[in-house]
Amino acid sequence: MSRTRLVIGNWKMNGSRDDNAALLRELVFEAKKYSAIEMAVCPPAVYLDGVGQQIGGSPIRLGAQDLCEQAAAGAFTGEIHGNMLKEFGCRYVLVGHSERRSLYGETDERVAQKFVTAQVCGLVPVLCLGETLADREDGSTEAVLARQLDAVVASAGIAALRDAVIAYEPVWAIGTGRTASPEQAQAAHAFLRRRLAESDAKIAGSVPLLYGGSVNAENAASLFEQPDVDGGLIGGASLKASAFLAICAAAQARNGQ
Ligand code: PEP
Numbered sequence: 001m002s003r004t005r006l007v008i009g010n011w012k013m014n015g016s017r018d019d020n021a022a023l024l025r026e027l028v029f030e031a032k033k034y035s036a037i038e039m040a041v042c043p044p045a046v047y048l049d050g051v052g053q054q055i056g057g058s059p060i061r062l063g064a065q066d067l068c069e070q071a072a073a074g075a076f077t078g079e080i081h082g083n084m085l086k087e088f089g090c091r092y093v094l095v096g097h098s099e100r101r102s103l104y105g106e107t108d109e110r111v112a113q114k115f116v117t118a119q120v121c122g123l124v125p126v127l128c129l130g131e132t133l134a135d136r137e138d139g140s141t142e143a144v145l146a147r148q149l150d151a152v153v154a155s156a157g158i159a160a161l162r163d164a165v166i167a168y169e170p171v172w173a174i175g176t177g178r179t180a181s182p183e184q185a186q187a188a189h190a191f192l193r194r195r196l197a198e199s200d201a202k203i204a205g206s207v208p209l210l211y212g213g214s215v216n217a218e219n220a221a222s223l224f225e226q227p228d229v230d231g232g233l234i235g236g237a238s239l240k241a242s243a244f245l246a247i248c249a250a251a252q253a254r255n256g257q
Pocket of ligand 1: 010012169173174175176177212213214215233234235236237
């Protein structure tokens with residue numbers, strides 16, 4: 001089954017107007033070479049408008065790093081409604097990034113609610129999930145992935161996964177320079193697909209599964225060669241045009257296989 005190949009840059013809390021403009025100038029200039037995949041960038045929310053304008057007319061898509069789980073606007077100081085992200089041209093929104101889970105206390109239930117709200121607002125949620133090092137070492141990787149995934153399926157319903165992306169991001173690999181081996185990534189992705197297939201085999205086969213965690217220009221090709229790895233969610237390496245484009249090139253090369 002052919003699935004969308006996708007490379008998403010998560011800028012995290014980085015950037016400035018000048019830095020963003022310089023990075024995007026290069027990405028926009030090169031983007032048409034990567035027409036066989038989809039490229040997206042997720043800047044901090046305050047930059048969405050400016051970034052959206054700079055990538056306008058290019059094939060690069062816009063995404064946000066988070067949204068408020070509340071479906072109705074109102075008294076939620078500091079939060080950003082999904083409709084606002086949509087208004088500013090976002091296609092994607094990350095939900096449940098490990099930094100949101102570990103630093104800001106987001107529970108599986110809250111992540112599931114964000115997933116649901118994102119879709120209500122017309123956004124494509126990128127559900128981030130992954131195990132900690134302790135989980136991996138005590139053999140509970142699959143149990144953790146199942147728990148995180150099942151919480152979303154229980155809230156949103158399996159059909160909602162038809163218009164979503166999943167990013168497997170082992171916590172121990174994010175920002176550490178310690179990448180999962182291609183075999184570890186494949187095993188986790190295959191598990192996620194099997195888990196979804198218990199509810200709906202067609203959806204399990206069609207949902208794009210991205211790998212994230214210290215992907216760089218050197219290791220991207222071997223990760224993307226895995227049959228169940230459909231692209232990447234890229235943190236640090238998305239801040240440098242040459243590295244991000246090399247990762248896009250690796251995804252595009254995989255597309256022809
Ligand atoms: C991320 O922020 O989702 C991520 C995967 O970061 P890094 O690529 O820097 O590990």
